[in-house]
Amino acid sequence: MGASAGIGGLIIGIAMLMVFTMAISSFDAQVATGLDAIESASVPDPSFTIDDVNLEQHVIHEVSITAANRGTGYVDGILRANVGSDECGGFSATFSTTGGEIDVGNVVITNHGFCPDSSTPTWTIFDTSLVVQTPTSVANFSSPVFRQYIYANITNHGEDLLKTDDIWVFYNGEEPETLTESQDSTRSEISGVGTNWYSGQTIPLFWDGESSLNTEYERLAFTAGPTTLVRSTS
Amino acid sequence: MSDWHSQPVRLHWCDPHLEVFIMADGGVSTYIMLITALLVSSSVSAVLIQEWSSTSRVIQQQQRGMQFSEELGIDFAGDPMNVHIDRTTTPDEITFYVLNTGEHRMDEDQMEILIDGQVIPNTGVSTSFVGTPAPLAWDSNVLMEIVLSNTSFNSLTDNTDLSVFVTVNSEEVAGITSSASFNNEVRLNG
Numbered sequence: 001m002g003a004s005a006g007i008g009g010l011i012i013g014i015a016m017l018m019v020f021t022m023a024i025s026s027f028d029a030q031v032a033t034g035l036d037a038i039e040s041a042s043v044p045d046p047s048f049t050i051d052d053v054n055l056e057q058h059v060i061h062e063v064s065i066t067a068a069n070r071g072t073g074y075v076d077g078i079l080r081a082n083v084g085s086d087e088c089g090g091f092s093a094t095f096s097t098t099g100g101e102i103d104v105g106n107v108v109i110t111n112h113g114f115c116p117d118s119s120t121p122t123w124t125i126f127d128t129s130l131v132v133q134t135p136t137s138v139a140n141f142s143s144p145v146f147r148q149y150i151y152a153n154i155t156n157h158g159e160d161l162l163k164t165d166d167i168w169v170f171y172n173g174e175e176p177e178t179l180t181e182s183q184d185s186t187r188s189e190i191s192g193v194g195t196n197w198y199s200g201q202t203i204p205l206f207w208d209g210e211s212s213l214n215t216e217y218e219r220l221a222f223t224a225g226p227t228t229l230v231r232s233t234s
Numbered sequence: 235m236s237d238w239h240s241q242p243v244r245l246h247w248c249d250p251h252l253e254v255f256i257m258a259d260g261g262v263s264t265y266i267m268l269i270t271a272l273l274v275s276s277s278v279s280a281v282l283i284q285e286w287s288s289t290s291r292v293i294q295q296q297q298r299g300m301q302f303s304e305e306l307g308i309d310f311a312g313d314p315m316n317v318h319i320d321r322t323t324t325p326d327e328i329t330f331y332v333l334n335t336g337e338h339r340m341d342e343d344q345m346e347i348l349i350d351g352q353v354i355p356n357t358g359v360s361t362s363f364v365g366t367p368a369p370l371a372w373d374s375n376v377l378m379e380i381v382l383s384n385t386s387f388n389s390l391t392d393n394t395d396l397s398v399f400v401t402v403n404s405e406e407v408a409g410i411t412s413s414a415s416f417n418n419e420v421r422l423n424g
Contacts, residue, residue, distance in 0.1 A: 008268045015279045022283050026290035030297065166375050168333065168364075173316025173423065176331055176364050176377055221313035225335045225375075230313050 046224035047158035051202065053220050054151045055233035056114040060091050060121075061208070062145035063107045070101040071139025077128055079107065079141070081121035088121055089113035102139050118146045148209035150233065152220065155202040162197040162224055170221040179222070184208045299410055306404050306414040307336035311377055317398075317420040319390060326387040328422070331364070332378050332400055336414060340372045344403035347382065350396055358383040371405075394422045 060081060079093040091113030096103045115121055120143045125133050156162055164179040180195050184206055197203060209215075221230040311333040320327040328349070334340050342361050347354045363369040364377040372378055380400075390396075401415035 008272055011272055012275060015276060019279055019283055019286075022286060026286065029294060030290065168311055168331075168377055170312040170316075170331070173313035174318055174329075176312060176379075178365070181366065219313055219316060221316075223309075223311040223331075223333060225333070226307065226309045228309075228311060228314070230315065 044158060044160060046156075046160070046162055046227045048154055048156045048162070048197075048222070048224065048227070048229065050220070050222060050229050050231040051153040051155055052151075053231045053233045055217060056089070056112075056149045056151075057216055058115040058118050058146045059112045059149045060088060060109065060115065060144045061112065061147035061149075063093055063109060064142045065102055065104060065107065065139060066142060067104055069140040069142075070104065071135050071137050072100045073136030074100055074102055074125065074133055074139065075127055077133060078126045078130065080124045080126065081113070081115065081144075082124065083115050083117065083119060083121045086116045087113075088115040091115070091121075100136070107141075112149065114149075115146070120144070148207075148216070150205075150207035150209065150217065150220070152205040152207075152231075153202055154205065154222065156197050156199055159199055161199065164195040164197055164203075166224060167197075168223040170223070171217045172215070172219055173221060179205075182207065298408075299412065302338070302404075302407065302410045303412040303414075305337040306340070306412055307334070308332050308340065308400065308402055308414045309335045309416050310398065310400075310418040310420070314418060314420045316423045317396070319387065319392075319422045319424050321424055323383070325383055325385040326390065328382045328387055328396075330380055330382075330398065330420065332380060332416075334372050334374055334376050334378070336404075337374055338407055339374075339405040340402050340414065341405050342372050342378060342402065346401050347380070348397075348399040349382065349384070349386075351399075352386065354382050354384055390422055392422055392424050396420055396422065 063079065074097045076096045077094070079095055081088040081091045090111050091109075092111040093107050093109040095107045123141045125135075125139065127133050167179040168176050169179055169182045170176050182205075217233055219230055219232050221228060309332070311331040318329045320329065345359070345361075347359060360381040360383070362379050362381075363372065364379055369376045396419070397417065398420055399415065399417045401413055403413045404411050
């Protein structure tokens with residue numbers, strides 16, 4: 001009798017343990033699912049600002065001189081440009097000379113400036129003391145290559161790292177491309193340092209637009225996930 | 235057995251050894267009751283376990299469904315004040331962009347678009363993915379260009395504000411599908 005009751009109790013105990021185990025495993029599964037839901041819901045939306053956007057049209061992107069137009073009687077100096085009284089936004093370039101002739105392909109632009117239009121500016125050639133040079137024969141620089149430059153600064157104010165591959169840029173609401181793709185491969189800070197945009201980091205952006213289209217963009221939009229910011233150019 | 239139970243005293247008087255026999259008989263009935271109780275309790279336990287499992291499975295599925303829905307998202311991308319309308323086409327075409335902001339692949343073939351509450355028929359909806367190389371599916375963070383073509387657009391002028399509503403179903407993941415949508419006010423700009 002005692003043994004039977006003992007065995008019975010044991011069986012009941014085991015059955016209860018099974019029920020308890022089932023209940024606990026179900027509870028665990030639900031908690032795990034709930035935690036997953038909480039984790040996925042806790043990812044904050046990207047938070048960033050467009051600090052400024054500056055667009056410059058008719059920027060002198062490239063200056064060159066041909067072998068036949070190098071002039072004579074020059075010393076190393078500085079090249080400036082102007083259209084009428086407009087000094088093309090402070091355009092300035094340095095050049096070197098060989099035997100009094102300006103070196104072909106050795107004109108280095110130190111300030112790209114921007115002209116009021118895409119007409120060929122008047123070139124003024126100074127020496128390094130900014131005194132206008134008086135050559136034996138005058139050099140003639142070729143028509144410059146004009147482009148549209150856009151400068152911007154954006155700051156990640158969120159707590160999470162963002163990827164520049166995941167950020168889309170729109171120009172007047174069109175022509176979307178990722179921020180990484182949009183940047184000039186040689187002049188961009190993004191290029192070559194990876195695509196991470198860390199919390200608190202300000203990225204200077206630079207666009208070097210072809211002048212053939214010469215569309216003067218008025219608004220730049222940045223979309224990162226559900227966050228979209230738009231800023232007018234100035 | 236009931237006869238033996240009816241005469242316990244007489245048997246006890248006759249032979250004390252019978253008492254042992256009667257006690258064993260009582261043990262058997264107790265044992266039968268115990269077994270019966272065990273069977274009943276086991277059955278009840280089995281039913282309870284089954285019901286509990288079913289309930290917890292249903293709750294888990296509901297939670298997974300809710301979680302899955304939370305993991306879906308689409309949103310308007312670009313400049314809402316500069317939504318392009320192309321008047322060189324017949325009829326006029328409106329182009330805008332939608333980003334998959336969720337974690338799962340969406341099915342662009344199961345999408346409905348309403349402009350100012352008017353459903354745009356699927357024949358007037360053209361979609362393509364943006365990027366180089368162009369993505370093959372509408373995965374997370376893939377941008378989709380949507381071009382709408384409808385005769386009702388012909389009367390729209392620049393700076394007209396429109397309400398754009400887009401809803402799209404997800405691809406099936408582990409037997410679950412759900413939908414995501416957005417509603418955005420935009421301004422046309424030719």
